[in-house]
Amino acid sequence: MAGSEGPLRLRDWLVAQIESGRYAGLSWEDADKTSFRVPWKHAAKLGYQAQQDAALFRAWAVYKGKHLEGTDKENPSVWKTRLRCALNKSADFCEVRERSQLDISNPYKVYRIISEGTQGPGTILPLEGQPGLVSKDEDKQSPSRLAQEGSLLPATLGPSPLADHGYQAPGPTHSWSSTLSEDFSNPDFWLHVRLFYGTALVHEATVRTAEGCCLSPRAIPANAAAEYLLGPQPRMARVHFPEPPPGAGALRHLLPHLERGVLLWVAPEGLFAKRRCRCRVYWRGPLAPHRARPNKLERERTCQLLDTRRFLAELCAHLRAGRPEPEYQIRLCFGEEYPGPPDQPEERLVMAYVEPIFARNLLLHSKRLGSETGP
Incomplete structure (x- = not known):
């Protein structure tokens, strides 16, 4: 099925399965083939x-090499979680929850295929002189590889711009600091997260898992995590908002509305987020459509917050032509519009500052090289 061009990405693989007609219940939802049903x-x-109802999930696990025929134990629930994770994290799909039917004898979910040309929050036009970004399978290519292609970065950066993996977050680092790790040694996909209540830094974590993290207010039992969050894989880290101090009534009222959390992960194309919670979430970052007014994260939609190729192009311009440093920090604000009117303070009740470590390390590396080679 992979053909001469190598493995198919999820979008192409799923379309091929729908067209094959071999899976009962997997079908197009409309004549234009823009939406489909998954049993x-x-x-x-x-x-x-299981042989029939888990057949599609099993096929995806086999295709991705996560289930070896005749060797691995049959595990339909794990197969189902894997495909659900892939669908939820892919920028090619959006679940149409109002059309899904889960309480009937043959339940199904409906997903819409997002057109290559669709532009919504977090979608950008290609830079002048740069090719358009093509969504790829998440296993294909890492940001550090992208950084080494062609002339994206000056040759002075050397063959390994992420060789120095040390990272210190700006601002205070104290007892709130922690590391959420599965011993994942590739920093291209790490995240640094700081949580604030007002002006106070209340939690800080370095996430070292390939699957990213979920920002949520409380721990979730391990055996219920996949179904509860409808997406994270078992290795997805949890970054928890701590218990509010006594008397913080507004915080105690807000946090329960964040219960299903916000998912954050780094893929080769950049940093992505998906809001699962009921609470409104606003964001600011390099791809935000609006600079002076709020940008809302739409619920259940994958939103790109940082674009790897754009960041590398802007870093090149900074190093070669003295342009401003590329922006890479993302700010998330929970429950309040952000930014607010000019006469209001910058801080809000609950905020998260998120930084992809590959971007920060590349910028620090380029500064270090600049200081070493300068006059």
């Missing part, structure tokens, strides 16, 4: 037959 029967439901 979604729960294993505890009466009449569940």
Whole structure:
């Protein structure tokens, strides 16, 4: 199925499965083939037959090399979680929750295929002279590889711009600091997160998992995490908002509305987010459509917050032509519009500052080289 061009990305693979007609319940939802149904029967439901009801999930696991025929144990729930994770994290799909039917005898979910040309929050036009960004499978290419291609970065950066993996967050580093790690040694996908209540830094963490993290107010039992969050894989880190101090009534009222959290992850194309919580979330960053007024994260939609190629192009311009440093920090504001009117303070009740470590390290590396080679 992969063909001479190598493995298919999820979008092309799924379309091929729909067109094949070999999976009961997997079908197009409309004549224009922009939406499709995925059979979604729960294993505890009466009449569940794993051989039929988990066939699509199993096929994806086999295709991705996550299940070896005749060797690995049959595990339909894990297969289902893997495909759900892939769908939720892909920028090619958006679940149409109002059209999904999960309470019928043959339940299904509906997903819409997002057009290559669709532009929404967090979508950017290619830079002048730069090719358009093509979504790729998440296993293909890492940001450090992108940084070494062609003339994206000056030759003085050397062959390994991420060789120095040391990272110190700006601002205070004290007892709130922690590392969320699965011993994942590739810093291209690490994140640094700082949580603030007002002006106070209340939690700080370096996330060292390939799957990213979920910002949420409380711990979730491990056996319920996948179903509860509807997306994170078991290795996705949890970054928790701490218990508010006594008397902080507004905080105690807001945090329960963040319960399903916000997912954050780094892919080869850049930094992405998906809001799962009921609470409104506003963001500021290099791809924000508006600079002087709020940008809302739409619920259940994957939003690109930072573009790897754009960051590298802007870093080149900074090093070669003295242009401003590329922006890479993302600010998330929970429950309040951000930014507010000019006469209001910058701080809000609950905020998160997020930095992809590959971007910060590249900038620090270029500064270090600049100081070493300067006059």
